[in-house]
Amino acid sequence: MKGLWKFLSPFAPDQSGSTAVFCELDGLIIIIDAGGCAGNICGFDEPRWFEKRSAIFSAGLRDMDAILGRDDRLISKIKDVSRQIEGKFVALIGTPVPAVIGTDYKALKRMIEVETGIPALALDTDGVHYYDVGCEKAWLALFRSFTENTYGMEPGHYGVIGATPFDVPKEGLHFGGPGIYHCYGMGSGVDEIKSAGSVIKNLVVAPSGLKAARYLARRFGTPYEVGYPLDQIEGFDGFMDHMRAILSADMDVKKILIVHQQVLAHSLREELRKHTKAMIQLASWFEMDKELREPWDIPLLEEDQWIRLAEEGEYDVIIGDQHLSQAIPGYQGEFIALNHFAISGKPLGFVI
Amino acid sequence: MIKIAIYGKGGIGKSTVTSNLAASFAYLGKRVIQIGCDPKADSTINLCGGEPPLPVMNYLREYDRDPESIEEISKTGFKDVLCIETGGPTPGLGCAGRGIIATFSLLEDLELFETYQPDVVLYDVLGDVVCGGFAAPIREGYASRVLIVTSGEKMALYAAGNINTAVKNFEDRSYAKVHGIILNHRNVENETEKVKNFAESAGLYIVGEIPRSNEINRYEDQGKTVIEGDPDCQVSQCFLKLAEELLQIPEEEEEAGTW
Numbered sequence: 001m002k003g004l005w006k007f008l009s010p011f012a013p014d015q016s017g018s019t020a021v022f023c024e025l026d027g028l029i030i031i032i033d034a035g036g037c038a039g040n041i042c043g044f045d046e047p048r049w050f051e052k053r054s055a056i057f058s059a060g061l062r063d064m065d066a067i068l069g070r071d072d073r074l075i076s077k078i079k080d081v082s083r084q085i086e087g088k089f090v091a092l093i094g095t096p097v098p099a100v101i102g103t104d105y106k107a108l109k110r111m112i113e114v115e116t117g118i119p120a121l122a123l124d125t126d127g128v129h130y131y132d133v134g135c136e137k138a139w140l141a142l143f144r145s146f147t148e149n150t151y152g153m154e155p156g157h158y159g160v161i162g163a164t165p166f167d168v169p170k171e172g173l174h175f176g177g178p179g180i181y182h183c184y185g186m187g188s189g190v191d192e193i194k195s196a197g198s199v200i201k202n203l204v205v206a207p208s209g210l211k212a213a214r215y216l217a218r219r220f221g222t223p224y225e226v227g228y229p230l231d232q233i234e235g236f237d238g239f240m241d242h243m244r245a246i247l248s249a250d251m252d253v254k255k256i257l258i259v260h261q262q263v264l265a266h267s268l269r270e271e272l273r274k275h276t277k278a279m280i281q282l283a284s285w286f287e288m289d290k291e292l293r294e295p296w297d298i299p300l301l302e303e304d305q306w307i308r309l310a311e312e313g314e315y316d317v318i319i320g321d322q323h324l325s326q327a328i329p330g331y332q333g334e335f336i337a338l339n340h341f342a343i344s345g346k347p348l349g350f351v352i
Numbered sequence: 353m354i355k356i357a358i359y360g361k362g363g364i365g366k367s368t369v370t371s372n373l374a375a376s377f378a379y380l381g382k383r384v385i386q387i388g389c390d391p392k393a394d395s396t397i398n399l400c401g402g403e404p405p406l407p408v409m410n411y412l413r414e415y416d417r418d419p420e421s422i423e424e425i426s427k428t429g430f431k432d433v434l435c436i437e438t439g440g441p442t443p444g445l446g447c448a449g450r451g452i453i454a455t456f457s458l459l460e461d462l463e464l465f466e467t468y469q470p471d472v473v474l475y476d477v478l479g480d481v482v483c484g485g486f487a488a489p490i491r492e493g494y495a496s497r498v499l500i501v502t503s504g505e506k507m508a509l510y511a512a513g514n515i516n517t518a519v520k521n522f523e524d525r526s527y528a529k530v531h532g533i534i535l536n537h538r539n540v541e542n543e544t545e546k547v548k549n550f551a552e553s554a555g556l557y558i559v560g561e562i563p564r565s566n567e568i569n570r571y572e573d574q575g576k577t578v579i580e581g582d583p584d585c586q587v588s589q590c591f592l593k594l595a596e597e598l599l600q601i602p603e604e605e606e607e608a609g610t611w
Contacts, residue, residue: 069484102453102484106492107525114524 005303007327011285012166012342014125016045017134017208018093019056020164021142021185023048025193028087028118029056030078032103033095037127044345045131047165055085066101075111082116088190089145091138092122099126121145131166131342132261132286135208139184142193143212150197150220156180159192159199159222162209166342167261169349175203175229201225207262207287226292228264230271234349239336240271242352246317246334247276256280257313259300259320260340266292268319268338278316283309285343303327322351353465354598357475357489357528360501361511365536367395368568369501370476372588374399375579376595378431382471385464386433389455389489390478391440391448399429402575407439408455422462430580434468448478449485456488472599480511481518490519490528497531499559502550504535504543509550516554532559534594539564560594563587 015031019041022029031038038058042049049056059074078090090112092105105122112120121141125134139161160173160183171187182192182199196202202213202224213224230236247253256278258265265282272280282288283298283306300306310318310328318325322337323344337351358370367388374386374396388395393407405427411419419425422434429435438455440448465473475489489495498519502512512533519530535547535558544561551558563586571581578588 100447100450102450102488104484104487104491104525107522107527110492110526111524 001304002302008303008306008323012045012131013127014129014131014134014137015093015095015127016041017131017136017164017166018091018123018125018138019134020046020131020166021135021138022091022093023054023056023164024052024185024187025089025142025190026087027055027089027091027190028078028081028085029054029091029093030059030074031056031093031095032059032061032074032098034058034061034097037095045166055081055087057081061097066097069101071103071108071111074108075115078112079115082118087118090116090118090120092120093134094123094125096127099124099128119145130286131164132206132208135162135164135166135206136211136287139209139212140215142184143196143215146190146193147196147216147219148194150195152198153200153222154198155200157182157199159184159196159202159216161202161204161213161224162206162263164206164208166340167206167208167264167348169234169341169347173205173229173232197222203227205229205263207289207292210289210291226263226266227270228267230264230267233264233338234347235352236350238352239338239350242336243272244275247278253278253316255313255315255317257283257310257315257318257320258338259283259285259318259324260338261286261342262288262292281313281315322346353470353473354497354601355473355475355495356497356499356531356598357477357495358499358501358534359477359481359515360479360536361508362479364501364503364508364511365562366501367476368398368572369499369534369536369562369591370474371396371398372568372577372579372591373595373598374433374472374474375430375577376588376591377472377474377599378433379579379583379592380595380599382599383469384431384433384472384474385468385470386429386435386474386476387455387459387489388435388437388476389452389486390438390476391443391451392478393437393439395437395476396427396429396433396435398572398575398577398580399433399435400427400575401429403427404437405435407437408458409439409441409451412454418458419462422459422464422467425458430577434470447485449483449488452485453488456494480514487518487522487527490522492526495528498528499531499534500556501534501536502547503538504540504546505538509546512550513554516556530556532557534558534560534562536562537564559597560590562590 035058109120109122123137156179158181163183163186182188197220204213204226216222262284269280285300311330316333319336319338321340321343325335339346360366374384377384397404408425426436440451481487500512502508565587568578571578
């Protein structure tokens with residue numbers, strides 16, 4: 001039945017995705033909610049909340065604020081906090097409440113900038129979409145708002161777009177070659193965003209970074225490459241040993257399904273194709289970009305659809321978050337766990 | 353592109369004025385979109401021969417998914433005016449204001465303006481600015497000017513005053529500004545004088561006057577605007593004159609919302 005999920009718990013929503021992008025950038029992050037969304041974002045979806053300093057606030061909306069449209073109270077609170085905490089920008093993060101009452105984010109952004117003199121960003125996240133949609137909006141808003149014009153490239157400098165704890169477990173992604181890698185939002189700040197026009201290439205590690213990479217390509221002519229450094233994933237060597245073993249043994253592996261964020265899944269497919277001629281399909285609960293999508297790849301929308309796909313798709317191997325296996329007791333093949341923080345809250349990694 | 357929202361007391365003739373203005377702009381060779389923002393969904397009925405388009409809310413209720421094209425939720429009326437109705441929830445349930453916001457968001461996703469490239473967009477809005485949803489047509493990026501329709505009746509003028517105050521309150525939000533008043537005559541005693549006095553006290557101009565006319569009713573019975581029915585009659589000439597004057601506003605001022 002559409003919309004009825006009996007086995008899988010809800011995935012990380014868009015407001016968590018946007019917050020994750022801004023978390024390390026020294027801004028004042030205001031979640032426009034009553035308190036519950038901010039609680040979930042900080043308590044469950046943002047591991048850095050407990051480790052790093054970040055100014056994340058709930059707007060603390062109440063019934064009468066919604067009924068009376070008291071935007072002026074919100075502005076006044078933000079003005080007050082901006083006097084006490086120096087923020088490089090104000091980021092307003094939408095949640096279901098402002099979405100339902102039709103809050104005008106453009107007007108709020110304008111009023112905050114006038115009242116505080118600090119640049120503001122407002123994202124119309126609504127809790128109905130998944131984390132990747134919120135990340136995508138936030139990346140695009142950041143580069144559009146802060147990236148300054150540049151008059152040349154800096155050799156050896158690369159930008160990394162799309163990294164948040166949902167897709168990248170920790171800072172310091174390596175890409176094999178020499179160079180200085182500016183991993184936006186995880187280990188670098190607003191200054192790097194400002195000079196993003198001068199890198200020689202952008203590396204996109206999650207689909208949520210693609211729109212921003214294309215924007216920078218249009219504006220500065222910066223080329224971009226899409227892919228995830230698989231050797232950085234916990235348990236990758238063990239996984240490959242296992243795959244090589246089952247692919248070289250007499251087991252007849254004809255069909256493999258990878259369920260993950262599309263960029264990582266795409267890189268994994270490319271790697272596995274070096275070892276097998278089996279059909280490898282990708283499926284994802286999150287955005288799937290046309291650039292990486294093959295005709296047989298599958299966007300997942302419903303739990304029933306997932307169960308049917310896994311149990312009737314005749315896959316010999318399925319690779320995906322461990323949590324997804326709970327819904328498919330009838331699946332007869334091998335399930336290899338590759339956890340995804342946005343699905344189960346477990347850090348990215350193979351569990352062999 | 354000129355984008356105008358038309359407000360006024362319920363029953364004052366907003367839909368009649370809006371659809372006759374749309375027909376006038378189209379008659380003058382302009383590409384026009386009219387968006388009815390009233391749950392009754394009858395704003396464009398006289399541009400469409402008495403058969404308005406399927407309202408957006410009805411589409412969403414029926415199909416339980418977003419439309420994939422503008423054609424699914426619009427109808428081409430007199431002289432190719434593109435007609436859209438937001439519609440609304442079942443009376444007594446849901447939230448009509450939210451319906452307007454959802455419709456606008458959907459039209460943005462479908463890239464209505466980029467695809468259709470209109471010269472004029474008219475928003476026909478239900479009554480007063482009662483909540484955020486009914487202010488959506490005057491938010492940044494939508495209408496940049498407001499026309500208030502009123503007669504000389506006391507309650508119509510009272511509503512016009514409220515609308516003017518509400519729009520003024522939005523000044524710091526960069527919303528649309530009130531461009532002026534359209535006096536829709538109802539044969540009230542000293543009507544012109546009453547409306548002139550109101551306009552003066554509110555700091556507004558009367559930008560158009562529509563005389564009481566049986567022609568309007570006659571052609572509405574046939575599912576037509578008076579512009580379609582008889583473009584040469586006196587009342588049609590009033591609408592055409594107003595449309596011509598509205599087209600005179602320089603584009604850069606329009607876009608900057610400096611009115």
